[in-house]
Amino acid sequence: QQQVKQSPQSLIVQKGGISIINCAYENTAFDYFPWYQQFPGKGPALLIAIRPDVSEKKEGRFTISFNKSAKQFSLHIMDSQPGDSATYFCAANAGGGNKLTFGTGTQLKVEL
Amino acid sequence: DSGVTQTPKHLITATGQRVTLRCSPRSGDLSVYWYQQSLDQGLQFLIQYYNGEERAKGNILERFSAQQFPDLHSELNLSSLELGDSALYFCASSATLAGGQDTQYFGPGTRLTVL
Numbered sequence: 001q002q003q004v005k006q007s008p009q010s011l012i013v014q015k016g017g018i019s020i021i022n023c024a025y026e027n028t029a030f031d032y033f034p035w036y037q038q039f040p041g042k043g044p045a046l047l048i049a050i051r052p053d054v055s056e057k058k059e060g061r062f063t064i065s066f067n068k069s070a071k072q073f074s075l076h077i078m079d080s081q082p083g084d085s086a087t088y089f090c091a092a093n094a095g096g097g098n099k100l101t102f103g104t105g106t107q108l109k110v111e112l
Numbered sequence: 113d114s115g116v117t118q119t120p121k122h123l124i125t126a127t128g129q130r131v132t133l134r135c136s137p138r139s140g141d142l143s144v145y146w147y148q149q150s151l152d153q154g155l156q157f158l159i160q161y162y163n164g165e166e167r168a169k170g171n172i173l174e175r176f177s178a179q180q181f182p183d184l185h186s187e188l189n190l191s192s193l194e195l196g197d198s199a200l201y202f203c204a205s206s207a208t209l210a211g212g213q214d215t216q217y218f219g220p221g222t223r224l225t226v227l
Contacts, residue, residue, distance in 0.1 A: 032213045043114060043202050043218030044155070089155060093212035098143075098168035100212050102155040 003027055004092050006103030013110050019077040021106045023090035026071065030092040034100070035064065035075050038087045047088070048075075080110045115139065116219035118203050124225045130191040133222045137184055137205030143167070144186040145206070145216060146178055150199040161186055162209045193226045200224075 005024045013019045023033075034049035050057045050064040050073065057064045063076040077084055090103040115138035125131055137144050146158040148171075157170035161180035172178075175193075180186040190197060200221045206214040 036218075041220070043116070043204070043220050045114065045218065046215045097212045098145075098160045098209070099157050099170060100216065101157070104154040 003101045004090060004103040006090050006106060008106060009104070010107040011109070013077075013080045013108065015080065015082060015110055015112050017080050017110075019075075019080045019084065019108055019110070021075045021088050021090070021108070022072065023074065023103050024070075024072045025092055027092070027094060027101075028071070029094040030101075031095060032093040033064070033066065033073050034091050034093075035062075036089045036091060036102075038089065038105075040086075044089055077108075080108075082110045082112060085109050114217040114219060116203060116205050116217050118201075118219035118222050120222060121220065122223050122225075124227065125193060126227055127193055127195060129193050129226075130189065131193065131224065133188040133190070133201050133203075133224075135186045135188070135203030135205075135219060137186070137203075138217050141205035141207050141217070142184065143206045143209060143214075144180055144184070145204040146172075146186070146188050147202040147204065147218075148199050149202060149221070155202070158188070167209060190224070195226050198224055198226045 035047045036044035037047045038044040048059050061078045066073045087105045091100045117136045119134045142163045145160045148156045158172040160168040178188045202221045204216040204218045206216045
């Protein structure tokens with residue numbers, strides 16, 4: 001059962017462009033939404049996270065937009081660079097419990 | 113470098129066999145999580161240990177088991193292996209019990225291939 005749906009599966013963006021990855025969830029108990037970045041041969045690493053009391057969180061070139069009523073959240077990468085080429089996972093957690101539920105991942109390639 | 117170490121890096125074995133994957137968490141972290149990453153299932157949470165005790169279970173098969181030792185390292189045991197168990201297995205650690213809203217630090221993973 002996929003509780004967090006992520007799209008697209010893969011994405012190609014030109015250098016300097018905006019990369020947008022979307023996630024949707026059903027479980028209204030989710031109250032913490034992190035994004036993880038994974039480079040080939042490495043484990044995922046926390047990139048940025050948001051809680052539903054804010055609609056947007058920005059850290060450098062990375063922004064999470066959150067729409068509580070639509071149960072959707074997205075990652076925007078501004079001024080995308082070749083070094084951003086990686087797989088991105090959205091995730092969700094409910095009530096500070098132990099479990100993170102991950103989306104299926106988006107493979108991003110930023111071309112010169 | 114996340115500070116989480118996993119051994120071995122690669123493991124190739126045959127169906128029906130048993131293997132043990134090892135994880136050392138970041139210094140000071142008491143929680144250890146195991147995840148399975150496959151192409152069709154993505155990242156699936158398997159199990160969590162906190163300070164030696166099992167705290168949460170996810171989609172872990174009965175053929176799989178784990179433990180956390182007094183020195184906080186953890187082992188994931190996979191037995192009666194099937195072709196479908198071929199995957200990347202990640203260990204992650206966090207400082208607190210309720211790691212779902214903590215930063216989880218992932219190791220580099222163990223790639224298991226079952227032939």
